[in-house]
Amino acid sequence: MRRRQLLATAAALTTVNISPWGHAQALEKPKVTIAVGGKNLLYYLPLTIAEQLGYFKAEGLDVTIVDFAGGARALQAVVGGSADVVSGAFEHTVNMQAKGQPMRAFVLQGLAPQIVLGVNPKTLPGFKTVADLKGKKIGVTAPGSSTHIMLNFVLAKAGLKPSDVSVIGVGASNGAVAAMRAGQIDAISNLDPVITLLQRSGDLQVVVDTRKPAEAEKVFGGPMPAGCLYAPVAFVDKHPATVQALTNAMVRANKWIQQAGPGDIIKVVPESYLLGDRAVYIDGFLAAKPALSPDGLIPPKGPETALRALASVDDKLASAKLDLAATYTNAFAHKANAKYPKG
Numbered sequence: 001m002r003r004r005q006l007l008a009t010a011a012a013l014t015t016v017n018i019s020p021w022g023h024a025q026a027l028e029k030p031k032v033t034i035a036v037g038g039k040n041l042l043y044y045l046p047l048t049i050a051e052q053l054g055y056f057k058a059e060g061l062d063v064t065i066v067d068f069a070g071g072a073r074a075l076q077a078v079v080g081g082s083a084d085v086v087s088g089a090f091e092h093t094v095n096m097q098a099k100g101q102p103m104r105a106f107v108l109q110g111l112a113p114q115i116v117l118g119v120n121p122k123t124l125p126g127f128k129t130v131a132d133l134k135g136k137k138i139g140v141t142a143p144g145s146s147t148h149i150m151l152n153f154v155l156a157k158a159g160l161k162p163s164d165v166s167v168i169g170v171g172a173s174n175g176a177v178a179a180m181r182a183g184q185i186d187a188i189s190n191l192d193p194v195i196t197l198l199q200r201s202g203d204l205q206v207v208v209d210t211r212k213p214a215e216a217e218k219v220f221g222g223p224m225p226a227g228c229l230y231a232p233v234a235f236v237d238k239h240p241a242t243v244q245a246l247t248n249a250m251v252r253a254n255k256w257i258q259q260a261g262p263g264d265i266i267k268v269v270p271e272s273y274l275l276g277d278r279a280v281y282i283d284g285f286l287a288a289k290p291a292l293s294p295d296g297l298i299p300p301k302g303p304e305t306a307l308r309a310l311a312s313v314d315d316k317l318a319s320a321k322l323d324l325a326a327t328y329t330n331a332f333a334h335k336a337n338a339k340y341p342k343g
Helices: 002-012 042-052 071-079 091-098 146-157 174-181 194-200 213-220 233-238 240-259 262-268 278-291 302-311 315-319 331-339
Strands: 016-018 024-026 031-037 062-068 085-089 103-108 116-119 137-140 166-169 187-190 205-209 227-232
Touching (some): 031 071, 042 062, 042 262, 042 278, 062 071, 071 085, 071 091, 085 091, 085 146, 091 103, 091 302, 091 315, 103 240, 103 331, 116 146, 116 194, 137 174, 146 205, 146 213, 146 302, 174 187, 194 278, 205 213, 213 278, 213 302, 233 240, 240 331, 302 315
Parallel strands (some): 031 062, 137 166
Antiparallel strands (some): 103 227, 116 205
């Protein structure tokens, strides 16, 4: 019933955003394309909820979401001009500033990366430490994605270089599961529901689990912001009302998730996201929920943590002079929370 009411309300809206102060504000760009890498992942659950429950439409937005095999490819779509906004990992904003293509995050989806590094018990039955991964084949969602970045960071802490392993892009769905089960890869850096599915079938031994915010902080040495919406700084500056509308929808989704139970989630997400097993998806949701943002706000120390992680495998970043404050803004999320205090 709630969903039907939302959709009916959305259908009656024009491309106008009502600000927290009650006056109408025309959207500079009501049609927005969002690029995402692995939309079925629980990492991006707030994006799916905002779409499925009509929160974007309720803000006067006509949003098209284009799905790619990994976050790096989603970023390429925005750099290439075929998309406006990325739903992806926060650390890309740091990396892109260093490359002279500044991006700015404006609403958070994940408090922690939710990425799990695990080994294949069939091909590595005697695994003891991360150092044992030297010379092995490791699957990531896509080369250059957040799963790859975390892998490199964990390897570096164990004294290994990125070149010490062979990295293979396996996506974020059934292909990743099949690669592990067939023994095509010795380890995997991926997210839920892929991780939970492999765990339940005995095809994964967990090594590092950043679905737990406390463990993520221990791994990275501080708060590590994860999934977020980010865009070129020029886009954010030129389209403040549009960015506010996007943020409003995402904050509502964040808050809905915090109040939702597994049954609520199952009713909303597309059937294809369940990978053929509802119980696995529910387990994955319960594991990931603590790592999802309750309010869309990016922790102020997050950019420093992201830079440390990136710099551990990139000497150029370690010596780069960056303006980390320019990689994010919480101004839109604060307004969204004022507009929707209860979601």
